[in-house]
Amino acid sequence: MLEQFKIPKWYTFMFYLSLAVFCNTQVKAQNDTLVLKNKDKLIGDIKEMNKGVLTIETDYSDSDFQIKWKDVIYVSSDQTYLMSLSNGRRVNSKLQTKTGDSNMIVLTQGTEVIETKITDVVYVKAIENSFISRLDASLSIGFNFAKTNNLTQFSVLSNIGYTADKWGFSAGFNSVRSNQDDVEETKRTDANIGAKYFMRHDWFALANATFLSNDEQLLKLRSSTQGGIGKYIIHSNRVYFATGTGLAWTNENYTDASIDTKNSLEAFLSLELNMFDFDDISLYSNFVVYPSLTESDRVRTDLNLNLKYDLPLDFFVKLGLTHNFDSKPIEGASEVDYVFQTTLGWELD
Missing domain, CATH: 2.40.160.40 (monomeric porin ompg)
Structure with missing residues (x-):
């Protein structure tokens, strides 16, 4: 029996597609900085913030760190990200906490400077060239x-x-x-x-x-x-x-x-x-x-x-x-x- x-065939296709995505890795410079409420500091590569959880890859850990976005009090990155705000706006920008105010994020899209609450940022993803x-x-x-x-x-x-x-x-x-x-x-x-x-x-x-x-x-x-x-x-x-x-x-x-x-x-x-x-x-x-x-x-x-x-x-x-x-x-x-x-x-x- x-x-x-x-x-x-559909199952086989989905399995191999997922496997290909899983195996796809890229080496990047790790220069992004996070500071958490407990004063821990992480330096690495911010990959994504989705559904309230930020993922950062570091040189000193075999696995990625996953951190609740609400626990972040400082972030600094020169990467360009695709971001969604709670009002529905979508922005391509670097990510930087406003100096002297850990509740605010400063975004720059072209010549426009956008200041928004960190809690209003609902999605962050590093923009990369590859489709995968x-x-x-x-x-x-x-x-x-x-x-x-x-x-x-x-x-x-x-x-x-x-x-x-x-x-x-x-x-x-x-x-x-x-x-x-x-x-x-x-x-x-x-x-x-x-x-x-x-x-x-x-x-x-x-x-x-x-x-x-x-x-x-x-x-x-x-x-x-x-x-x-x-x-x-x-x-x-x-x-x-x-x-x-x-x-x-x-x-x-x-x-x-x-x-x-x-x-x-x-x-x-x-x-x-x-x-x-x-x-x-x-x-x-x-x-x-x-x-x-x-x-x-x-x-x-x-x-x-x-x-x-x-x-x-x-x-x-x-x-x-x-x-x-x-x-x-x-x-x-x-x-x-x-x-x-x-x-x-x-x-x-």
Whole structure:
């Protein structure tokens, strides 16, 4: 039975991509300086500050130091960084604490000098020329086996993202496949790809494409292309909360070939919550509701919820919930489908 259980090409691709990112290292001069509230001083290379945690690489440690941003009282670096402020502004600048005031940061973009509170800086990343250096990626895998009926289950949760000066890209691929004797294989696969263009005052334009194959709802493939606009309501070093709205064009193909392909126009409203800097625990949730504009009384919803516990060396344990609802499914299909996943993985931040 195990010989028949093949890992799809998508899993192999994500694994080798994550491995390539992990193995990519660069040697830099380490001239950045940090002073912490306890008066400790660190000299090294500031790599990133994300979700309230600053990462600095030093010559005198085999592993990077991770420091809470709120504990920094002085920073000085001649590197150029891509930074996001709590008001949504994105700045390319060196990083320097204001002389005599540890609560303020001085940024210089061109000829403009910007003074802002250190707590208003919510994201910092060194600008490098290589494509790999701007990638974030994670891959987590779960596997279950039971002797009874030779039950095997394989699940994967994965994502990858890229951050540029004015825009960001992200993609994800998640799947669950189960096999057992005398029972047809069951599978559920969803994927997404999207981009945001960041504007002033925490507004952004968005474009997404989502894909779902789902045995429970008899979907061979549901693809939805979306475009709209969104805004960060909360954008801090502990919480991101954003909302978006727009239109979606949805195409549905069913596992029963006798059922015609369906096309529909939908509106969408999304809510996205990302909570972090709560010790080693983080929570991500995305909820989207799709009221149909071409089918009377039809409403769909998609929910993704991930709870992650960080382990040493960038490993983590993740609990995931994916839930889909359709108020008017085709005959014989369920209104609701959901899946719980427990996986172990690794990430690059």
